[in-house]
Amino acid sequence: MTFVIPAPPVASVPVKGAPDGAAFPVHRIYCVGRNYVEHAIEMGHSGREAPFFFMKPADAILPAAEGSVATMRYPSLTRSLHHEVELVIAIGQGGRDIPAERALDHVWGYAVGLDMTRRDLQNDMKKQGRPWCIGKAFDEAAPIGPIVPAAQCAIGPDTEIELKVNGSVRQASTIGKLIWSVPEVIEHLSAAWALQPGDLIFTGTPEGVAAVGPGDTLSARIAGIGTLDVKIA
Template structure:
């Protein structure tokens, strides 16, 4: 097949303890899915989940034991960290029950939903989309995928993030307002889920700004650590 331009590279993630890779189709994110984070963002209660997307090529892959480098993004002076459990799907469908959605999960990873908070806040005030705040280049640092067959179903366990050794975020996966399976089931009523999709499942309280030179260390029980340094502006 002749193409006008070369086909873009297929985004993929490394798999822990394997030479295989996981091709990525779409990246969905669920917002305000921990009660205390919802409160710090000005909301309370168990509101229906809502979602936004990041482009698959916004993923910044970091290998186990390494420190990734994320350039400080353009056009912001308020870059925030948000540590999240990421789930990867090996199957999908429409109108799934939570039980059916759970069966679609292939594995898990640690991810960071980096946010240009000032640009997101301005977009909110003007009733505009959030892409400039959420979907920029390298906005989704992520560690290797761990197969569910090795980790078991992750429904509880510590999730945390520190910056330069100082604690910033801490919670438990059991604190999710909407469980992983419930979030996926709800999402399947909005989009047809397919193999290769990722879902960032929400962040606990304590989101805050980072600056050039900061080192973020995210951890989730059973998945190890994800370390990312904020570099000079691109």
């Protein structure tokens, strides 16, 4: 097939330990909203509400190679850029209506990610009853570390997830505090969309979200998966 303009490059994420620098191609980015109880509370909600999802464009990723520091430009229009550290699921086998008991068969790997948010713009859209894509789906809104194959990960309820800003802990929790677990997220998501190989799922953030600014360094970590370091320029 030929195109009338140059085709855009495929968005991709480095894979830890992959031979010849092979990368994971990104199809879509799904995000789960308010998936930790304490974060839901700090955002003005409570309880185990039904999961809801929003999306970011595939090229919103800001990939960071292992051991490197990614540079994120402070985005336009906002005065309140917030960090949200998250476990990211990389889908290797697609499907629709995937039951939770089979969901992990569809997971290729996991990564550490940041759901960066223009909070003031998001809140303004909420007040007006409008879509808040402008708060979530901007350029470089999804920094992500290398994807680790699932067979090399040991994720359990006690797996620690943490974010430091300039060396001070801002967010700290465990994966077991997810309201909807990884298999449940895949089950619910695949009921709404046919998942495809290359899909990424940001699973939600714990409490402690706050603003960052130019010059700040964000250091995210999930035990058994790895780290992600981002400098705000």
